[in-house]
Amino acid sequence: MSVMLEVEGLSVNYGPIEALRDVSFAVEEGHICTLIGANGAGKSTTLKTISGLRKVREGKIVFEGKDITGSTPVDRVLMGISQSPEGRGIFPGMTVRENLDMGAYTRKDTKTPAYQQDLDRVLALFPRLEERIDQFAGTMSGGEQQMLAIGRALMARPRLVLLDEPSMGLAPKLIQQIFSIIREINEQGTTVLLVEQNANQALKAAQQAYCLTTGEITAAGTGAELAADPAIRDAYLGGGL
């Protein structure tokens, strides 16, 4: 087992506001790793910084042994990091197919069977997308848009996929389905860094887990360890359970 992504002493500011303070964690290759924490803890900021959308004030990000702290977002996609952002961020005026093609924007092999295979794989994971392939993404339901955002992230053929609250706003049944798809994606060989409000489910699925509290890592361990931690149970798993 080797470390795929290493975040070391990361600090990120929005103007004078410190969103992340000296955050360090590592994601093992082949794992599902989850980052849980309250609203405003800095989870999305962490993912955006890994994708290169936020400026690093201090610290570094190492991906597969290479320091990518100063790399452009484009380079990071080329290296194999893709993201399904918070709020889905689909392109509303493009069809489902065009959105999936956008996921593969950096790929040069879009006319080959390999590409078609990847598309088939995504459509097999999300049959609903196949039914709506020519529908405008902006007119799809929230759940369908979430599937599209995840599918789009997979079209880049990532080594590491960052998922920001994939279960947000979904019905319980659909949440179950999304989590089983995340497991499936992981079993097919993609490392997953998962940010979730739904800590219960996330900790069950994850081999590795970190808890972020107002910009700092306050707990680390396996998913089961964090799920058993009384402080975490109180704060994120609804005490009584």
Place this chain on the structure above:
Amino acid sequence: MQFLVDHFFELTITGLALGSVYALVALGYTMVYGVLQLINFAHSEVFMYGTFAVAWTFTLFGATASTSTAGIIGLLIVALFAAMATSAGVALLVERTAYRPLLSRGAPKLVALISAIGASFALSEAMGLRDRITGFVGLDGPLRDYVSGARDNQSLPVSLDPAPVVTIGDYTVTTIDTLVIVSALLMMIGLDQFVRRSRMGRGMRAVAQDPESAALMGVDSQRVVRVTFLLGGLMAGAAATLYMIRIGTTRFDAGFILGVKAFTAAVLGGIGNLRGALLGGLVLGVAENWGSAIVGTQWKDVVAFTLLVVILLFRPTGLLGESLGKARA
């Protein structure tokens, strides 16, 4: 009113020709708006430099009133390329100097708006003072044909005589009308297909719809912005050529009123929408002609802006009213 009825086809066709020029320039405003949500106020100068490229191409090749038709057609093709290259170059210069340094430092969009206005004045005055500039570096002698009377009208040294093509009702459509309308339409179809089908076009639409998601997909937004300015410049250069074919005369401030009209056309059609720019341009060109036939030519601009106000009252986002990325119909 009777004048409009009597000259209906003439007014409509010449309006369409004028509207085609508006539409081509409007594309530049609308594309930059679609991608950056900014009005490029220097775009009028991008156009104006194109008109000078056309005039100077004719001067450079020593065209005179006796140049043969074949010679003039050849020169027009050279002039088209010169104008497109010049306008594209000016557009990229504006992007490089007035936009990128500010936007890459995270300046508010309003600041870039002001710097674009500044760039517009600087470019226009540089053209209007070109005699002083070349005089200062001692080049006004060899460049006399190009710098003389920097604040006067600069005309094509040849007159382009239109030949009849077909007669519609009371009006004989000329080669020039046809050339202007058809080539503007072809340019626009080409651009529309590029934005819809090419990879770069898809990147442009992605940045227009959601810049952060586009970056996550690996779209290089700086490159997209440059290509957007480049395409706007190419279209403005084509517009400048068609304008010179029809009007034959330009000036250092020729961009101003045309730029305002083209911007109006872009807003009329729905700013950010490529097909809206086309529709807005044509509607504006025709409406101006019809309107001036009814209330008098001196009211032409009043007609244009009244139309804008009325349409925006009923359709606040313009006729087609969607943004670059969302535009489908």
